[in-house]
Amino acid sequence: MSYKTDLPVMLPVKPRALEPFKSLKKRHILLIAFLTIVGPSLVFAQTGEFEKSPLAILLDWTPLLLSGFLFNLVISFGAMALGTLVGGLLGLGQVSLFAPTRASSWLVTQFFRNAPWLVLLFFAMFLLPFELNIFGFKLPLPDWFKAILGLSLPVMANVSEIVRGAVRSLPSGQWEAAESLAYTRRQTLWLIILPQCVKRMLPPWMNLYSILTMATVLASIVGVSEVMTLTGRALAAEGGRTDLLAPFYGLVLVLFFIYCYPIARFTVWLEHKFSVIN
């Protein structure tokens, strides 16, 4: 069985020449917003078919859509936290000296890493009961919570690979130096190896978070009231006007972009910073 990683991000960080980042300016953002929301609204507004302009309607619905987007963020936080916690343990399992632990952690990781996110989400949605019965206590399992569980599975698997890759990417000399100073394996891991890994894990971990955030819209397919679901409902409430599709979904796009883009930039900055220091 091979434990080789296929995560390109985990290759040893190499210093590279500084290159100027392509940086988005305010005008770029305005341009994107215009193209996705305002532009289409204007085109349709000119046809003058309806009494209220698409932009005005969009403004009316914006607070609701924003609250839906917040819900997406809540799901992303929950799934990331849970996935990181369990995935961290799984990743440690993958570097365990005890072969059965190592092999089973590897298997679980590979299984969930190579499964479509949507399928995992469906499994969580439809296999989990709507409430849990724990020692007579009825614990309701709302849909959004199941969505968090479902999305945390692929996050878990990816975090597990990130941890394993980071641990494996440290030079073996670090282990040997620690061993020859009579540190126990556990001490070596917690005092010497993992602190050095955090730096290496941060960029891929944030990258994963970005991907997860964008994947939270999958929850709309299983009926969670997140931004996509609400957008659909808003459109239906407006009578399914086709001229509203572009501005409404455009707003959703812009919301995700505004949220995820800075994260991506920060990730690049971190990678850059660490590669210079190392």
Next chain:
Amino acid sequence: MTWSATSDPMVSIKNVYKSFGSLDVLNGVTLDVMKGDVICIIGPSGSGKSTLIRCINALNDIQSGSILVEGLEVNDPNLDKLELRKKVGMVFQQYNLFPHKTALQNIMMAPVRVLKQNKKTSEAAALELLKKVRLEGKENAYPGELSGGQQQRVAIARSLAMQPDVILFDEVTAALDPETVGEVLQTIKELAEDGMTCILVTHEMAFAREVADHIYFTDRGIIVEHGPPETFFKDAKDPRTREFLSQIL
């Protein structure tokens, strides 16, 4: 059987065999190191020098034979490796300092965490050691901020902080710039003069001649020839030793 520091060798290697898969690396090595001795192991690349000394602190296991360190059998499945490694220090070619810790932390961490020594005492001892390796004022520097020679001296201090009975040095100057080799050799020489038992793998022949009590020449996993430096360098008998020395001197 009790081990006695005065009459028994500190490290006693007997008939050790070691292979990596089908590659035989050590083919019956025997050597003894008495307390306070400095021995140098020299030999061509790939002859098993690193493997041999890594077996002494159980970084490598052996297939057969016996390695006794102060009476502790290394080739014993029930060996307490931590106990062994508290007795045996090691300094590596690549220094292997912990890059996320300062020089001072690198040195005092093991005494505090492994030996459970008091933090204040360990810190005082660590500062003393930094002084000994002539790095006063560098206690808060991170390894990345130190030169190779300085890092290697921190690594030596880190090893000394555990108060080992014997220290293994594996080509500790091989990765250094020529200008900094001297400062590290000087540090080792002072250790040797203080009576520390040292097992060195080195390519620095002049240094070996100066500090070693005994020189061992290895080739293809066996000790071909050994002797005190005066006789070893002057009248080596084996043709392989002669050839090696003629190339390197």
